[in-house]
Amino acid sequence: MTFYRSTVLVSVDPLCVEKGAYELIDTLQDELIKQGLLDEVQVLETPRLGDPETLGPDIVVYPEGTHYTNITYFDIPRLVEEHFIKGRILKQYAATMIDAIDEELTAPKSKEIRVVLENIGVIDPRNIEDYFAKDGYMALGKVLTEMTPEEVIQEILDAKLRGRGGAGFPTGLKWKFARQAEGDVKYVICNADEGDPGAFMNRRVLEGDPHSVIEGMCIAAYAIGAQQGYIYCRAEYPIAVSTMNLAIKQARSIGLLGKNILGTNFSFDLEIRMGAGAFVCGEETALMASIEGSRGEPRARPPFPANKGLWGKPTNINNVETYANVPRIIQKGADWFASMGTEKSKGTKTFALAGDVNNTGLIEVPFGITLREIIFDVGGGIKGNKKFKAVQTGGPMGGCLPESLLDLPVDYETLGQAGSIMGSGGMIVMDEGTCMVDIARFFMEFTQDESCGKCVPCRVGTHRLLEILEKICAGDGEEGDIEELEELSDQIKRNSLCGLGQGAPNPVVSTLEHFMDEYKAHIYEKRCPAKVCRALIKYEIMDGPCTGCTVCARNCPVNAISGERKETHVIDQDICIKCGICFQVCKFDAINIT
């Protein structure tokens, strides 16, 4: 019996055979003979290995158990040389967890300051004792026993806390108006209808530190004189809702919600109302309509909610993050809070970093930090060493800011002046492979879809904007389109009823301002510089680099690629649907996009 140093198992299930398993075995054996390894390495067939969705047949090398996938007979000489002669694993094709081991897991986040997120990831959100150990409800205790409602409002005013939902209205002022409004029955509402794509700051606070929101709402209720509160949370956040419900139950059972809290005259209780996921319900008047059981449609303001809100009563409505800031301000003082941030925007802000950035996730940074620091220091830079192109702040109604504005210190005013918004803190980073016309089209599709339809400028205007953008992306753009986009945007901005319509043209306006050359290339040169818009690009196989490995032809979903093995392949442009699969699977960079 012969003893082998290594055994190679090659998967020969029907799928792998179709993908060239037997050619692979032949080549492997030829190569082993060539290298004189036939006595040392044994090649065996095996019925099934790994994931049938992979590109080439899978093989496993024992005794190490290295699993290679996406491998074709073309890669065999390298594999034999690297693995069997040099004893090195060919990481490029390894299917096991080699990538994860090799990649250094680092998360440089030193520029963060955690105020709102202080407890999250530290305490158990389902255990109220953990919150007590972090001085939980002590701010409420201080407020109820030592401070008058006016003093509480003054403290929040001094801290210069501004609404974290996006508009940045001074919270203390809002509370003051609600306090001064006449009426015995008043309400506080927490806006947890976080609908921006890619934004999940509020969800994390609700899930990770629910009691801080309850405490913040209690303090607000005391300040304005409310007895009942509602948390309006979207139904898409089931874990947040269940965590929040549990927290409310716990607080109620030990008397921190209900009648005569801490033995004082202050009574307050809370309920959760779930929204069915309409984006416009994040707008405060639409949100209140939804709680009342009506259609979630906004109405004209004034009257503002502080005077005529839920069921016509004075109502204070703030965002999750705003409330979560309140207990910290009461505990540590307005001066401490105001020491962070810029002149007009104090404290910290949470952002959801998403898109083409290395460290996606949630961050909390002081106002005044630059976009560059957020993206490159905290976010760890752009994925795959690509070039930065734009960042969109503030969700689908925010503007796209180019590289020249990266050194902008982030606060409510500067972002507004640059043509974007703070929003609730979504931040989508885009690399050089993004087409800005296509991005504008994408966001317009979203806002057009989410427009409630009550007012004409938003309902019809966003639809028309989308039509023009779709036309440009399809290569049918013509003279006058840019002017029409500009005029429509202006009309929609000025005439829409609520924030959704007023903000909807922002992605178009900002891309027109900063990336006009891309619009012009689409319309006048019928060319998509980022090579994204399908109607304007063409895939071609280059003669030189193509080795005729047949991978592209085998993966083409419409069989548009033909050619003999080991000879240059050709794409039939009439059949090609421009899906880009050939570009992705080609290992020799032989596919050119023009």
Place this chain on the structure above:
Amino acid sequence: MPTIKSLDDLKRIRAEALRKQELKTTSGKTEIIVGMGTVGIAAGARETLKAILDYIDHNNLENVIIRQTGNIGIDSYEPVVQVILPGAEKVTYGRVNTEIAKVIMDEHVVNNRIVTDYKIEG
């Protein structure tokens, strides 16, 4: 927990909670914290948690406390597991699937060797 009727009650409960936490850190027990927010769960934190519980069950480990927490913010590294050995600093691990969880239990929790391959710095 008793009802809180005054500020003094609140202060007492806080002191009690702090005392319990102090006890936990001096009890000589190892703490394992699994991030169970939406992101963690979507990335497979439930399976990770189950693997850890199974491991503890299977190996009859007694000095281990399991806790849950929300998302600590490094979403691209979920599921995140944090291990605190008695008297030691907290160690955070990223992308902990069921297999890595077993490695961490074997190496770090049982044998006190930090698994540097999956550790997140900073």
